[in-house]
Amino acid sequence: MSNSLRGTLIRSLLVVVTPLWLVASVLLALHARHEINELYDGQQQTFAQQLYSTLPMLAARQQGLPPEQKQESDHQAVAAWDASGQRLLVDSEGLDLDYRADGSGFHSLQHDGENWRVYYLSGPDGTVAVAQELDERWEALSGLLLTQSLLWLVLLPVALGAVWWAVAHSLRPLAVLRGALQQRQADDPTPLERDVPREIQPLIDGMNSLIDRVADTLQRERQFTASAAHELRSPLAALRVQAELLTLLDEPAARNAAAGKVMQGVDRASHLVDQLLALSRLEQQHDLPRQPLDWAQIAEHACQQVADYAAQRGSHIVPQLSGEPLAAGEATLLTLLLRNLLDNALRYSPPGSHIVLEVGPQQIRVLDNGPGIAAEYLAQVGQRFFRPPGQGQSGSGLGLSIVRRIAELHGLRLSWHNRSEGGLEVCLQPDSH
Structure with missing residues (x-):
């Protein structure tokens, strides 16, 4: 279930802003x-102070009279005493305010279940008291907080609407990007425009890298498919010719010769298909399980796999192990790598040759004493289906492509050059990059 980015942002804002608003409200209330x-x-x-200034006048007026009754004032009460402590003034609510001649200051008082705050002011002329009900203060405070809360509730939908619009406006480049991707062809290598907000540029860079790899892969697959179809066409056409010839021949010797050619054609086609499948699997791999390697065993297995072919040509393989170039890798693929190198060396060297397989701590080398490769073709060797002109041996032109891919998966660099004493040297070394 996918979530809207805008909805997620709005929810995140509410989750963050609401506690902040509550904290701010508490601080505001305090x-x-x-x-x-x-x-x-x-x-x-x-x-x-104003009442205290009237004490002399109140004292002169109230000689022998009862205390003056002040008109009722909601939530307030006052009282006044002369210097001797005689009450001169009380409020009409009858709040009993005690006489205090011990100085000025605030005091608390509870009357009829209500809390009051009383301020006493004393001087030579007497004492006055002004009391106020605390509920009046709380009413003013609650009114202020209520106004602030109502304002928040009114502005919240407006603020969320503004944020929704701002997020939608900010995400417009993604909508443009989506439209561009929907209209793009799979093999279009043109990179996407980077004229987007800075936060989206890493995404564009990653997609451009992916587009480049996909386009390159599709191009190589097209070339691979076309070349494979071309290479398969020849042995299949030869097989058809030989099969038709078998139906026309009556002599056993001729039929046997034609059948032998059919078998050779089948073997060639089978070998080519095996090479194609192996290369296809390798192209799809990007990481390998790393296991400890026994290079003596790997070299032995590779030599055993080409031993019959070497015996047919009267050639010998001389393994020389002096170390291990890699501590971990995939033994089966590395055996395939050595087998292909040894097979090429045997195939293109004269019968009775000595093929040297060197496995050392810094490199792997295969040396033969064949004719080598003409200088103008050295750069093309290793390309799929490429075989230098004038080759008398059959082959698919995929052996070194497979070797190169296995080497890349193991962090090895493949190179080759003609030896000064004759023959070809193929070398594998750890890639320093």
Whole structure:
């Protein structure tokens, strides 16, 4: 089940922003409470100072009279006392404010289940008290937080819509890229444009690399298929001719000779198919299981596989082991590599030749004493189906291609050159790149 990138981004923003908003709301509430307390405390102190300034007038007016009753004021209460502690003023709510002549400051008071904050101001003329119900402060704070919450809830859909549009606009290059890929031919090697946001450029680079490899692979496969069809056409046509000849011949000797040629043609076609299948499998491999290698055993197996052919030609293979060029690899493929090199050396050397197989810590070499390769064809040797002109031996031209691919899979570099004393030297060395 695929997820929308835009939806994922929106959900991620909500997951990140919501806790941040909650933390910010808590910090805002703490700060607002502090500011509201400072504001109301300042108002109480100001009111108390104004009331204190009226004490002489209240004391003169209230000589022998009961305390003056102040008009009711919601959530507030006041009281005033002269220097002797006689009450001069009380509010009409009847809040019982105690007389305190021990200095100025704030005190807490609970009356009828309500919490009050009281400020006392004392001086030579007497004492005043200004009380305020704390619920009024909490109402102001809750109103502020409610306004902030409602604003968040109203702006949230707008913000999410804006983010959705911005993400969609930012992802437009991906839609353009998708359209370009849908219209592209599989073998089109043209790289994609890199005029995209910086975050998408690595993706474009990776896709361009993949496009180049796919186009190169398809091109090589077309060439491989065309060459394979051409190479198979000749032995199959020869087989058909020999098969038709068998139906026309009556003499046993002639029929046997034609049958022998048919068998040779079948062997050649079978060998070519085997080589094609081996190369096809190798081209599809990009990594190998690495196992410890026994090079003495690998060389022995490779020599055994070409021993019958060497005996037919009266040639000898001389293995020389002085070390191990690779500690780990795929033994079966390396045996195939050595077998192909030895088969080529036997095939293109005169009968009775000595073929040397050297396996050392720095390189693998196969040396023969054949005619070598003409200088103008050295660069083409190893290409699929290429065989230098004038060859008297049958072959598919795939042996060195298989060797090269196995060498690449093992990190080896394949090279060859004509020996000064005659013959060809094929060398495998660890690739330094």
